[in-house]
Amino acid sequence: MPASYGGRLSALVDVSLKEGNNDQIHGQGGIGTISSRLMLDGPLFSENSTFAISGRRTYADLFLKLSNNEDVRNNKLNFHDLSAKFAFRLGDKDKLTLSSYEGSDFLGLDDQFGLGWRNWVSSAAWGHIISENSFFDLEAYHSRYNYQVDFEDPDNGFSWRNKLSESGMKGQWSWNKTDRFQSYWGFQSQYYHFAPIGLDPKGGSAIEPITTNPKNGILTSVFAGMTKELSPKLSAELGLRWGFYHQIGKGVDYFYEGGIPDEEAEVDSIGYASFKPMHFYQGLEPRIAFRYLVNDEFSIKAAYNRNFQYVQIATNSSAGLPIDRWILAGKYMAPLRSDQVSIGFYRNFLDNKWEVSVETYAKDIRNIIDLKNGASVLFTDQVETEILTGDGYAYGVEFLVRKIRKDHRLAFIYLFKDLEED
Secondary structure, eight states, X not given: OOTTOOSOSSOOOOOOOOOOOSSSOEEEEEEOSSEEEEEEEEESSSTTEEEEEEEEEEOHHHHHTTOSOHHHHTOEEEEEEEEEEEEEEOSSSEEEEEEEEEEEEEEEETTTXXXXXXXXXXXXXXXXXXXXXXXXXXXXXXXXXXXXXXEOOTTTOEEEEEEEEEEEEEEEEEEEEETTEEEXXXXXXXXXXXXXXXXXXXXXXOOOOOXXXXXXXXXXXXXXXXXXXXXXXXXXXXXXXXXXXXXXXSEEEEEEGGGOOOGGGEEEEEEEOTTOEEEEEEEEEEEEEEEEESSSSEEEEEEEEEEXXXXXXXXXXXXXXXXXXXXXXXXSOOOEEEEEEEEEEEEEETTTTEEEEEEEEEEEEEEEEEEOTTOOXXXXXXXXXXXXXXXXXXXXXXXXXXXXXXXXXXXXXXXXXXXXXX
């Protein structure tokens, strides 16, 4: 993983929306058995600006209403997503892009329970050419994730809601001295806000309302990296990332007898005003990778990565629903840390028409969280009393056979992996 990326232990997916063409307005769509989609793109004001908008929606909920079975007719099942991207070329050296995506899903069973979630992310990016071989990119973004559970029951009915958001900015300078040497450096700042839980008991429900507190954190990172061709056969990619994480107010810390989180052993609590420092973590993340070309058809790659992750997920097994409780690093939960080593062997056959590879890895993971037996994280502000922390070890091997052609690719992948926790 390049040093310009961080905040996750395993992998990151870099997703970019399609950019519109600057010749003419063009549209395309499709009708399927479950959903339909439509996309429009083209020039916006002139050939120096473009737009691309798309949407997709299911009509399963419309078909459910046509059922003769009342139990089926009262169910709810729908999803949709919308996206838009606008690009503006401000001159020979500058480009501005604005992007936004929104998606929503909801599942309801005969007015007995409902489960839904919604994502929304927007970003603005500016790219500037400093010189023929140096560049600067600046990006700002905001994302929001809402999810909810509604349970209709005369004795224990409730409506549960939560909201997470992340805002950030990233700047990166790149210098491509030659084809054999490229380098980059920059910064990234992220603000996490986990809103208080909203729990509203239904009329006549025995469930009591709860009061929770927000969780907030700021992660600031600096990074630098380079790719160097050391010889015609050997190349290296080196990088270093340094993250500084602060948990900040508004928030509350709870204290327990003996220092072990247990609701029955709570002895005190302390509140923090907005943006007041609460807890601090920092960590260096070295990244090293080598590639050796044995010949034109056979290569060997090896890498070492250290990563920190300051957000974890506690899966709520007691509710029996696909819903998670997201947790920021704080007093009782240190950030996740992983050290991974990997090595891979790659061989091409028949004039590079077929590729065969074998990759294996081993990963040491610290500060993993897991739920206690019978834990319930939906209805508490003291999540630390419902979880356990420990260390883990993962390893795996991947076999890949792939046929490469200009018009399509055919691949067969077999992956074996195992995770052990202490």
